Amino acid sequence: MTTPKKVVVIGGGVAGLATAALLAADGHDVDIIEKNANPGGRAGSWEKDGFRFDTGPSWWLMPQVFDHFFALLGTSTAEQLELTRLEPGYRVFFEGEPDPLEISGDRVRNRELFERTEPGAGVRFDEYLESARDTYDVAVRRFLYTSFSSARAFTATELLRRLPRLARLLTESLESFIARHFRDRRLRQILGYPAVFLGASPERAPAMYHLMSWLDLDDGVRYPQGGFTRFVDALVGVAVDHGARLHTGVTATEICTRDSGRGPIGRRATVTGVRATGADGTENVWPADIVIGAADLHHLETRLLPRRLQTFPQRWWDRRTSGPGAVLVFLGVRGRLPQLAHHSLFFTQDWHANFDAIFTEPTRVPEPASLYVCRPSATDDSVAPSEYENLFILVPIPPDPSLGRGGVDGAGDRVIEQTADRAIGLVADWAGIEDLADRIVVRRTMGPGDFAVDVNSWSGGALGPAHTLRQSAFLRATNRSRKVDGLYYAGGSTRPGIGLPMCLISAELIRKRLRGDHSTGPSV
Incomplete structure (x- = not known):
């Protein structure tokens, strides 16, 4: 165990909340500052007219990671959430093929x-x-x-x-x-x-x-009843129960440091706190011995630190590959949609062209585009009114904020709304739901511009840096600043990578760092 420290966590997403919970459980004095009105980050939630949509993660995989995380905090996944094992796990539609294939939860x-x-x-x-x-x-x-x-x-x-x-x-x-x-x-x-x-x-x-x-x-694939926002609620609960304090509507504007000279490990400064602006415009400095940057790493490094203290300056990012951007479409639909499983995938025949459009310059929005549809109302009655369905469509596109932002009822930017229209048409055609567009009663879209604004996402990416060879394992961005003592990083931008389980593990890596634990497996 380490001497208790004053800790400020920047970002109230999954990684930030998880890190705060583990460090608070270790006896540290922890504050979480989150710029948005609600915690969760990419794992957000949106409600309208009796529909509730998860606006981010929707696949529950690697259950052992969740079980281990909650066990570290003296509780369990079963105590915190009600998980349903999906059957089928998902349904797959293929361009040019008359029948989909169903992937079971059974090997x-x-x-x-x-x-x-x-x-x-x-x-x-x-x-x-x-x-x-x-x-x-x-x-x-x-x-x-x-x-x-x-x-x-x-x-x-x-x-x-x-x-x-x-x-x-x-x-x-x-x-x-x-x-x-x-x-x-x-x-x-x-x-x-x-x-x-x-x-x-x-x-x-x-x-x-x-x-x-x-x-x-x-x-197998699982689903938390009530949606993934219940997982965020559980993280907030365990963090607060162990003494962490969550402050929403507080935007970090600077990681404060003092010069310490070039020490034996090469660090030029020591962290002293975080300058932040509240929702009312008031500016304060939050003193800290330790700062955990659990927001987008590009934003933290290039916006909150001076150039001389950046471990990952802009030129480092210029040589890196972003994961895809996305158009997200949230639909409330009248009537039932048995043609779709809880998870459905739609694959184009020439998906090399699909991926090249996203990752190879000059990039473009693929057409037709492979896409993913989530129908949580197939499993969860709480996410839509009776006799209505909740649909979430994700269309991978280039990570380019200039493609625009989404909106409610078709009010988003042109490229985003056109991509949404094509996606709805593709699902209707391939799944045999001819009147799908006519049955929509609630509609909202999001695009790369929203990711850039809402979660300060590098390049407007929906996920984070891609898991290519040079961006995986020890080649991924380190979780400790090389220039500022006391500054650490958690979340999908850093090790071990993208996804809810990886964000929980990244939180544990911070805990192990502070404990001086160099083991390579889960903490015991």
Whole structure:
């Protein structure tokens, strides 16, 4: 245990709340400042006319990470949330194919599906998932719960023994790895799409990330009743219960420091607090021994620190790859929509062109675009009035704020609304819901411009830096400033990466840093 410190956390998103909870439980004096009126960050919520929409994460994967996090705080996932295991896990529609495929929450049924779709693929499915499970287990033990602050992260006997295989998984693309196992386009797309959850594409993500397939094809997909906003509520609850204080409507404008000279570890300054402006315009300095930057890392570094104290200046970001932007569409729909599962994916035939449009200069909005639809009202009666449905559509597009912002009832910028219209038309056509557009009673859109304004997102990205080879594991941005002593970073921009489970782990990495814990696995 460390001597209790005065801690200020910038950002009340999932990573910020989780970090605050763990540090408060360790006895530190913790304040969280959040610029928006409500906590949650990307895991936001919006309500209108009896509909309640999650405006961010919607897949509950890696349940072991959530269980471990809550256990560190003396509680459990079951005490905090009611999870429903989805069946089917998700439904997949393919351009040019008459029938969708359903991915079950059961491994045996998924094996049967692969075998029916491609004779002989059942055996390869088993081999693929065994490899995915083994890689996932190694990642948990050696890569996810470490800041790579000690040589033991690289020299463990287990890693040295597996080095040839790990090297292949890191240097081969996920797309190539999948293609060596399966021929059918539909199966390849099912196995490749998890790369999008990592802010990349199958041809740009390392094969290491085939571990994601074990999560949905074997471990299953879950949903928290009441929506993902209930998870945010749970984080606020455990943080406050352990003594942390949450302040909304407070915008950080500067990370305050004092010069300390060039010390033995190269740091030029020491953190002293955070300058911030309240909702009423009042400016205050929040004193701190430790500052946790849990907001967008690009914003924290390039806007809240002077150039000489930036570990990641603008020129560093100019050489990095953002994950995709997104058009988000929130729809309240009259009548039932049994054609859609809780999660439905729509894949275009030429998705190389789809991904190239997003990631290759000059970028453009793909058309047609592969997209994702969430229908939480299939599982949760609380998110829509009786006899209505709640739909969330996500269309990956280039991370470019100049594409515009969304709005309510079609009032968003032209490109955003046109993309939403095309997405609604595609879902209606492929899923056989001819009158979908006519049944919409509530509509809101969001675009890259909203991400840039609402969560200070670098490049207007919806997720964060993409999980390419040079932006994964120890090559991802470090979670400690190299220039300012006492300044740490948490969240999807830093290690270990994108997604709710990764944000919880990033919080634990801060706790381990402050404790001097250099272990590579979950805390015990």
